[in-house]
Amino acid sequence: MSLEVPDTTETDAVPERTPDELEALLGDLVIDRDDHLNAPGFVIRPDAVQETLSTLKSEAGYDHLSLVTAQEYENRYESIYHLKKFDDPTQEVSVVVPADKDEPVSESGEAVFRTADWHEREAYDLIGIEYDDHPDLRRILLPETWQGHPLSLDYDRDRPQIATLPEHANPLEDHHHDSESDTMFLNIGPHHPATHGVLHLKTILDGEQVIDVEPDIGYLHRCEEQMAQSGTYRHQIMPYPDRWDYISAGLLNEWAYARAAEDLADIEVPEYAQVIRTMGAEMCRIAAHMLALATFALDVNGDFTATFMYAINDRERVQDLLEDLTGQRLMFNYFRLGGVVWDLPEPRGEFFSKTRDFLDQLPGSVEEYHDLVTANEIFQMRTIDTGILPPEVAKNYGATGPVARGSGIDYDLRRDDPYGYYDELDWDVVTEDGCDNYSRLLVRMREVEESAKIIEQCVDLLEDWPEDERNIQANVPRTLRPDDDTEIYRAVEAAKGELGIYMRADGTDKPARFKIRSPCFSNLQTLPEMANGEYIPDVIAALGSLDIVLGEVDR
């Protein structure tokens, strides 16, 4: 479906309800209103979370729990469930659940949305809210023996804590040995060739078959939210997004912050800067998808595969372009609130021709990958019908990006919740219906071609842009102080899926709460669904097809 022909049937299927209609639907579940910039917000009783969420899900069509944000105020705790619709993500609603200051307990939403499992565990871990009826309320990012909840207000940041592995978990514990059964407990990772970083999979095997797999994350937790909360909106936050999904998807991440902050502070971005942003972001997407292809080939083909080097080679070319554009190859720090930091490199003609050269050779490369990888019978044997993720399950887990589109979910924020210059350009959202490892790879490979289309159109536009209208940055005040108690949640389509930022302003020049919705975090949660019952090699392939970056999972 092209952007130029907006499809109205989808929005007809789920008629948007006005906030008042929603309030009427929820009836006496609502005790107050707390609207956010992006969505109406309903404050509900802490013991009515499941009822509220299931009413909104089944009767109003809010089938996507994008994020759960937790925060502590001076007088209360609060969990926010940011709901959207897969059919139309511009229809949003926030469910605000206050919890008692002394005894922060609220009902878990896990029974309605599976994705709440991990999100609420994180809220418990970092903020300290306890969720009633949660199936498995343990710490998720920090070690089990950690003292205190780091993002709560009374947390002592100066007290050093060292939690050694034997102290909080002993992987050789006796209870993994069960003399009755013939299963075997196996730690895959955190140091394993195929975990794409420091991921730890607690696996239970029956022979070669996986009975249960539980991802254990947090090895790369770097307090990114805390760091953003200590930085000023205007200058100090922008370098950090590059470090979330560090697989050269930097500009896409920067855009997530830029979009949220610009909407929060009501900043208009010049059109010229939007075109540059769009072009740069799509270059990043190509680079990220090339790496996904390369590492997936490593997982399925084994090391020393030619595909890996070929794909990395193509990625290097994109990175050369990005280096010309931003001055950096990985940690770009190129976006600014209100635009980008500098204009295209001079001489512009050279940059354009270099970009066009890359775009010209790209179809040949993609064809070669299809010959080498997707057309290979052994590869098809390995990936088709393995790692199945049905669309309903994917939605329930809040899976987005190529993972969702590989399961036939037609969801892409670039089209469905347009930002930047995407709605002016001609491109398609790619979906595949296979729901398997193969489809997810195919989606990425086809998205590379769509990104190339977008870049080409951007280059055409930039080439003809009148010289006196090249405005790269809006006038933005030196210090931004959004109004007290304004809240916003905004997401963009990053390489791995929906990357969202929630921010709450408190009248100062720093956000009072900065929450990152990482697509990899939600996508990784689907792994047990795909892996249970499969063979070890398929688990590895499924993990590869999720294309996670632990920097973004753990933040």
Place this chain on the structure above:
Amino acid sequence: MGTVQLFPEFVSETLGLSGVLGDVVGSLVAAAVVGNIVLAFTGVAGPWAKRKITAAFTDRIAVNRIGPFGLLIIPAAAVQLLAKELIVPEGVDRPTWDLAPLVLPASALLGFSVIPMGRLGPVNLQIADPEVGLALVFAFASIASISLVMAGYASNNKYSMLGGLRAVAQNLAYEIPLIVTAMSVVIFAGTLQTSGIVAAQGDVLFSVVGFDVPTWYAFVNPFAFVLFLTANMAEIGRNPFDIPEAPTEIVAGYQTEYSSAYFVLFYLGEFVHIFLGGAILAVTFLGGASGPGPESIGFLWFVVKIWGFFLFTQWARSALPRVRIDQLIEIGWKGMLVLSFANLVLTAVIVGVIA
């Protein structure tokens, strides 16, 4: 026995020794020479040729800093590998754990004792030529599985264990088709003696524009050749059948807990195995040491053939995905076994009718 003088006899005759002393000295010297030739191949292949070949397939340059074409990486790698600490993990089952890395290269080297490696000048590089040569070489080669199981079991590591079990399953599934396919060659040649099989491939099959195509069994029965090649790849555990190691799945399989000299021995054993696989292939299907030119340079042709097979394994490694363990077993038992028996029966009938 054939009319050609074997290598140990040549040595004892040259040294003027006879009787038991001549046999012992001749055999030892011959074995040492052949063994060192094979080990030299491995030395070149492991640190240097493998890297260069893979690099060529993957658009890289690889080792080029030390010596001409980076060749001095070979001694450098040897020093580096042997100088590393030999880590003995807690709870390993000794001496099984120590023996496993010795058994693998030993079994592969033993296989070379009956391989007719062709003539180099006056010397016929074959240590022994028993009447059951082909059966013997398969027997030697399959000892390797025992080494993998020993390593997998004794390492006290779950990944090693999985690798060891995979190795057994794989070798069981592929050794039978391998040997059954080789038997179809035996039906053609009418002998198990390796020199006899090579000799039987010396005729001219047909001539194309003045170029004689020999009766190598690869040309006589290409179907059996493909079957044998596939089973051989699985037997030596190379892509797409490298699942006993499968680095991205089970870390390094049975080798996971081995370091330093023991690791080198495993590595060495694997490479000798590849060369042995190539040698068996050359003997049974590619006319052994035969080739254009005088018979006295036959050894060179033999070297070309086994290095060609090595190249093929590296090519497969760069290009092919790895099959899954259950798919591997299925291909072995349901596909290869049936096809190899069909081939055997068909060959027997054809040979029976013609002969």
